[in-house]
Amino acid sequence: MSFPDRVHLCEVGPRDGFQFEDTFIPTDRKLEAIDRLAAAGLRRIQVTSFVHPDWVPQMADAEAVCAGLPTRSDVLFTGLALNLKGVERASANGLEVVDLSIATHDTHSRANANMPLDEAIAQGEAMVKRAQALGMQAQMNLQTVFGYRDPGDTPIPHVVDMARRFARLGLESLALSDSTGMADPVMIRERVEAVQAVVGDTPLVLHLHDTRGSGIANMMTALQCGVTRFDTSMAGMGGCPFIHGAAGNIATEDTVHLLEQMGMATGIDWRAVAEASLTIERVLRKRFPGKLHRLLQRAAEQPVA
Amino acid sequence: MSFPDRVHLCEVGPRDGFQFEDTFIPTDRKLEAIDRLAAAGLRRIQVTSFVHPDWVPQMADAEAVCAGLPTRSDVLFTGLALNLKGVERASANGLEVVDLSIATHDTHSRANANMPLDEAIAQGEAMVKRAQALGMQAQMNLQTVFGYRDPGDTPIPHVVDMARRFARLGLESLALSDSTGMADPVMIRERVEAVQAVVGDTPLVLHLHDTRGSGIANMMTALQCGVTRFDTSMAGMGGCPFIHGAAGNIATEDTVHLLEQMGMATGIDWRAVAEASLTIERVLRKRFPGKLHRLLQRAAEQPVA
Numbered sequence: 001m002s003f004p005d006r007v008h009l010c011e012v013g014p015r016d017g018f019q020f021e022d023t024f025i026p027t028d029r030k031l032e033a034i035d036r037l038a039a040a041g042l043r044r045i046q047v048t049s050f051v052h053p054d055w056v057p058q059m060a061d062a063e064a065v066c067a068g069l070p071t072r073s074d075v076l077f078t079g080l081a082l083n084l085k086g087v088e089r090a091s092a093n094g095l096e097v098v099d100l101s102i103a104t105h106d107t108h109s110r111a112n113a114n115m116p117l118d119e120a121i122a123q124g125e126a127m128v129k130r131a132q133a134l135g136m137q138a139q140m141n142l143q144t145v146f147g148y149r150d151p152g153d154t155p156i157p158h159v160v161d162m163a164r165r166f167a168r169l170g171l172e173s174l175a176l177s178d179s180t181g182m183a184d185p186v187m188i189r190e191r192v193e194a195v196q197a198v199v200g201d202t203p204l205v206l207h208l209h210d211t212r213g214s215g216i217a218n219m220m221t222a223l224q225c226g227v228t229r230f231d232t233s234m235a236g237m238g239g240c241p242f243i244h245g246a247a248g249n250i251a252t253e254d255t256v257h258l259l260e261q262m263g264m265a266t267g268i269d270w271r272a273v274a275e276a277s278l279t280i281e282r283v284l285r286k287r288f289p290g291k292l293h294r295l296l297q298r299a300a301e302q303p304v305a
Numbered sequence: 306m307s308f309p310d311r312v313h314l315c316e317v318g319p320r321d322g323f324q325f326e327d328t329f330i331p332t333d334r335k336l337e338a339i340d341r342l343a344a345a346g347l348r349r350i351q352v353t354s355f356v357h358p359d360w361v362p363q364m365a366d367a368e369a370v371c372a373g374l375p376t377r378s379d380v381l382f383t384g385l386a387l388n389l390k391g392v393e394r395a396s397a398n399g400l401e402v403v404d405l406s407i408a409t410h411d412t413h414s415r416a417n418a419n420m421p422l423d424e425a426i427a428q429g430e431a432m433v434k435r436a437q438a439l440g441m442q443a444q445m446n447l448q449t450v451f452g453y454r455d456p457g458d459t460p461i462p463h464v465v466d467m468a469r470r471f472a473r474l475g476l477e478s479l480a481l482s483d484s485t486g487m488a489d490p491v492m493i494r495e496r497v498e499a500v501q502a503v504v505g506d507t508p509l510v511l512h513l514h515d516t517r518g519s520g521i522a523n524m525m526t527a528l529q530c531g532v533t534r535f536d537t538s539m540a541g542m543g544g545c546p547f548i549h550g551a552a553g554n555i556a557t558e559d560t561v562h563l564l565e566q567m568g569m570a571t572g573i574d575w576r577a578v579a580e581a582s583l584t585i586e587r588v589l590r591k592r593f594p595g596k597l598h599r600l601l602q603r604a605a606e607q608p609v610a
Binding site: 001186257290294 | 515525552
């Protein structure tokens with residue numbers, strides 16, 4: 001087994017995690033979480049989404065969040081955009097990198113973005129070019145790479161073709177998303193290797209949901225394929241867009257704890273992340289599925305015998 | 306990546322899961338769960354523990370559970386014993402295989418079994434011999450193989466020596482337990498290979514707790530080391546003896562779902578296990594950490610859009 005010496009995590013809790021919450025999280029609470037995540041050592045944080053507030057009310061304060069970000073040159077703050085308007089808002093808010101996202105399954109594209117995939121790809125290319133014209137770099141996220149309705153139902157040639165087309169435009173990075181948590185280690189190896197073969201030096205990111213409990217196992221396989229960048233979410237916040245209330249992303253603190261134990265440096269203090277997670281749980285009066293923040297809480301309540 | 310064609314799961318929920326519950330589960334509810342697990346395709350189920358009821362009140366009905374087991378020649382029902390008295394009770398209850406368990410860390414042995422490790426090993430050997438004299442086969446479980454207080458603090462030479470000594474006695478199987486959920490894939494490979502080198506044909510079983518979220522990843526590595534037998538627990542029930550309320554074993558239904566998706570046959574219907582899990586949750590009015598039973602429940606409440 002060969003693992004990298006260093007792994008880079010992008011915290012997506014403030015976007016992918018928060019957006020699934022029905023209760024509006026006050027902007028200052030969002031900013032507090034972002035501050036604490038940065039202080040914990042996260043060096044890339046996806047802080048909001050530039051979507052219409054009617055669609056995702058939780059993200060209605062995108063501008064206020066961007067305006068309140070801590071002044072730290074050591075942390076890259078990014079935001080998600082799903083159309084040209086979103087790209088322009090990201091630029092207007094001073095972001096250096098905008099995260100874009102696109103369906104890879106035609107049925108999904110029609111259901112979710114209300115357009116056939118060909119049209120979505122053309123729009124995606126226009127978004128990358130617009131971001132670049134505005135002086136930003138772009139990450140492109142390919143959604144449901146490992147399955148939409150059923151595991152593996154997104155055709156590999158489709159994913160590979162899209163990866164090649166977007167990589168050619170000069171991306172900051174290309175993210176492969178297991179939006180539905182359907183991947184398994186065999187699928188990860190097959191699809192990551194197929195994409196690696198066509199994207200040249202474009203850095204790959206894996207965005208793994210833990211819907212079925214295989215997120216960490218999938219990360220282990222991706223690490224062995226040479227992937228060193230992952231999206232993670234504090235406390236494992238987040239959801240599955242197709243199954244309300246299902247588990248979210250792999251948890252930042254659990255991921256950090258395991259990677260560090262295995263000798264891979266992350267630069268992140270898992271305890272500090274876990275404490276931020278416990279604060280968010282208190283704000284929202286609910287519990288998220290990550291393990292380490294819960295262990296930290298229980299250890300405080302009841303010291304080990 | 307090389308995976309076996311077939312994987313054998315032993316359901317430990319009715320013992321390792323139930324014993325952590327403060328609310329006494331009525332015997333007929335226990336038997337109903339066991340029946341349903343057998344009907345779901347589990348071919349080995351650890352149904353109880355022969356411990357003193359003052360110590361584990363949940364297991365006070367061990368005799369009644371054994372008396373009420375379904376008559377099925379295709380399912381092996383086992384029980385756990387921690388001393389000679391327990392071995393004798395297992396035999397008196399007609400079990401063909403008794404599961405034994407022993408500490409591997411001296412501090413743990415003194416704290417938990419109230420005896421130094423040397424004495425515990427001698428007692429363990431006496432238990433195996435007594436079981437055999439009574440016409441039973443014995444599985445020996447080595448506890449905290451991957452860490453007791455800290456990851457890896459159980460010395461490998463210690464574990465290897467104990468594995469060799471017990472294997473020589475002619476075990477039905479040898480189980481390596483990550484009782485504290487501290488293992489990681491690197492540790493799994495190192496320790497499984499070290500044990501495999503000294504136990505000859507003795508079948509190995511891995512008993513993995515998911516305390517820190519790495520249980521499924523650890524199983525994936527063990528599979529690649531050639532291990533084909535795992536203990537799992539319905540709904541991921543169970544706990545960590547040192548951290549009250551921490552996550553339990555890897556969940557049977559999640560494990561089955563993933564293995565089958567990857568092409569490994571288990572003979573188990575994950576949906577039937579998940580339905581049994583939902584019933585136990587209703588009996589206990591609580592939720593366990595497994596994922597698939599929750600997805601099944603949510604899909605019933607809110608069909609996929």
